Amino acid sequence: MFAIKTVALTKKFGEFIANDNISINVEKGKILAIVGENGAGKTTLMNMLYGLLKPTSGEIYVNDEKVDFRSPADAIKHGIGMVHQHFKLVPSLTVYENIFLGNEDVFELDIKYRKDKVFKLKTGFIKKKEEKEIIKNLIEENNFNIDPSKKVKDLTVGAKQKVEILKMLQRNADILIFDEPTAVLIPQEIEEFFENVKKIKEKGKTIIIITHKLKEVMEISDNVYVIKQGKIIDYLKTSNTSEAEIANLMVGRSVLLKVDKKYRDLSNEKVIYRVQNLSTKDKDGKTVVDNVSFEIKSGEILGVAGVEGNGQTPLAHLLTGMMLPTSGDIYYKDQRITSFWPKELRKIGLGIIPEDRYLYGLCEEMSITNNLIASSLDDENICKRGIFQTKEIDRHCDNLIDKYDIRLSEKKGNISSLSGGNAQKIIIARELEKRPDVLICSQPTRGIDIGAIEFIHNSLLNYSKNGKAILLISSEISEIMSLSDRIIVMYKGKIIGEVDAKNTTLEELGLLMGGVGFGSQT
Template identity: 40%
Template sequence: MQHITKIFPRIVANDDISFQLRKGEIHALLGENGAGKSTLMSVLFGLYVPDGGRILVKGKEEKISDPHEANRLGIGMVHQHFKLVQVFTALENIVLGVETTRGGVLQMDEAREKVDALSKQYGLLVDLDKKIEDMTVGMQQRVEILKMLYRESEILVFDEPTAVLTPQEIDELIKIIKELAAEGKSIIFISHKLDEIQQVANRCTILRKGKFIATVNVAEATNEQLSEMMVGRKVMLQVEKDEPRVGEVALHVEDLVIKAPGLSERNKVNHVSFDVRKGEIVSIAGIENNGQHEVVMALTGLMPVNSGKISLNGEDITDWSVRKRNYKHISHIPEDRHKHGLILDFDLANNFILQSYFTEKFCNHGFLNSHSIQNYSTELIKQYDIRSAKGPDTIVKSMSGGNQQKAILAREMDRTHDLLIAVQPTRGLDVGAIEYIHKQLVRERDNGKAILLISLELDEVMNVSDRILVMFNGEIVANVFPKDVSERDLGLYMLGSKVGV
């Protein structure tokens, strides 16, 4: 890609960027949220037409006007937010657009044989007859990879592929990517996670604010050097915090039971009890699908409980509505920013006031106060460095995933709260933004707020927490302090091989 330029209203997303990919290499693309990484790859995949520059594939200049043309040239892409039809099966999604038909009738047997062979070859075992809506995100990602391999792509683009995966799924994915490269596939790996880049990539190209900064050999660069090139300043990769000044109990959960859906006799959350005090950060660690999600949904009012009690500042809130919990000072950074965090077709301004549009600050006699909303939104955008083409008027679905996450963080941290429930708050964020978010969490703690952090990132749990709860199979199996436990010990608790309660 030579001198690629892509301009949107009020923003130059790619400013004269050149990028070269060699056959058989894993080339990382690194940059802050809004640096232009996904835009550059969308140009390569034919989703955007560049305003300047040219693309050469195997030495020949090509005009890539749409994804079909990219596929014809052997270019495939797994997007940060998967492009799958939820009500279709895995197999139907894999062949979509390149179906084999005879006399107008779909011929799926040959496709199934080919997909079966590919899945066995690369260890991408998937239930081909299962609908996408019934799959975990890790399995959905496997479907996306099989889509590329089915089309016999030689250039594979992975856009933030580990942002929604568990540590175990990440290890599996990295192994698969290395196998693909060993077979001669050329791979572009977009990531914010420096440790992953060190683990998987041969070379790394750094972008900053739409401009090319450098291409380096990964083996010759440290995480500190990469992060400084990415952000333009030195970044603290370790969280600095004083000993907590722990106060009264803010959140009290007592004997919480949530049954599994359907006819199952099993409890999804099995008699869970814990406290979070003012002035402390308590993390819940665990492998995905061990009950953490259901605990959060119960605390925020998005899921009913079968039995047990939830109290905030000594007041029973078990049966309170979502609005009452929000109004009574619970802030929630949700796990799924698209499903529970944002209304994607709304602009930024309206997303910022979703829980407070009816208050006097933003509403007069039933009418929204546009001037007040615009001023408030502009201030949040500036304070949290949210990159948006049209400021408060930017439609949220047009923003990068990282900047969507920043928008949620801005809204939830700015609202008055006694308890902040943060689920994967740094998912999809770059090191500069992660540093900023961690500082905000520590600041909230030091201001006497109670913080419940749910994270799949063990280094985040170890770095940020004052106390760690570990969930396995719907139960809390450990209640430990970071200084008393290693990541290996936490891993054993998470796998159910060790109990520390």
């Protein structure tokens, strides 16, 4: 008997197949890890098991009973509990109030009618004392070491996770699903978390952990499913496998797009852009970019690889003036440009291709023309004494649309009428046309069609040939490998390793991305 069994589970979002014919068996009383890259379909699968998404086709069995979850409440009834990556807690309520939220233990009034029949009338008054007592016992039972009457907003991230686990235990969940449980924890908390998970397992509960950190998979799980592009690639016993094997399976040997990268000797080129010991914290005070240093030479493409959420986004924000560093410096041609505004950065010769295309890169409700000229408003030809030179602008835009092969249905249309690929080309056209000496480029081809990807890859390569430096931040390994000269890998905000793109292997990169550091350490 399996705790959970799925048969040919498929989930489609429109044309896109997120989960393709997934059949998994979850053994009772074991810890199962599900690993895969970003967008491989791990979370979609779990959301179906937890009733958040409805499968397009396929069946789910819980304890050999066929189920059809319409909401998480159904899943909870069947003993499935899920701890999300982003906790779902109310900060202003206490620990026990959070655990009982929506499920409160209230005073009941017995109303007798027709002699022996009793109607229980629920009042709005909560049995706080009893609730607190129950939670206190539960905490002691699990050795969790948190105060039940403390407010959630005063807890550390690790403690908040414990509250989430308690919530599941209190609802008698037998199967616990953790979505990236260690993504938000600090190392000490991770250790503690592992111990707790093992303890829960000893009680006979089944645990499913979604992760992409290979070290943790090896340390904690009994079995591993590797998932890639919505398909199950392999099922392994953890004791019979190695990190390298999983890394290989996870990254896979996806066909590299055809680009003609010619490696040049860059040893004589000057360093044009330098980052020194850059660190920053996010809103919660967690260090998200940790002592990052690197330099780029003219004509070089430096790839920043890493699993998403390991500090690449804040790094890109730091470099493009959208966020301030807590320490460290950025230099451009020996000029200190730390904490410069985007406007100033553009003025001295930086190009920016932001990660979030429709938030920072484009204005969807503005016309294509207006988006194309956005960074050239100080250009005399385009905007003379604050007045637009319409003829010149039209000529300029026609030129760009032609040169960058931007396909539009109507010339006067808004950005929202374009496909993702063409929208991205607008940004590329706008930024490259300014001929910046350094281009900071984040996820340039995310979610766009193959044709556009190829075009953009070639544009970037051609651009770097003219002696311009490019920093390429991407979570697409194949993209990084086929474009870069040198690759640095980020893991938990740090640079965990640096490799030469010409001589590296997918396996080596995969291990580094999973947090297993070797190669030339920086």
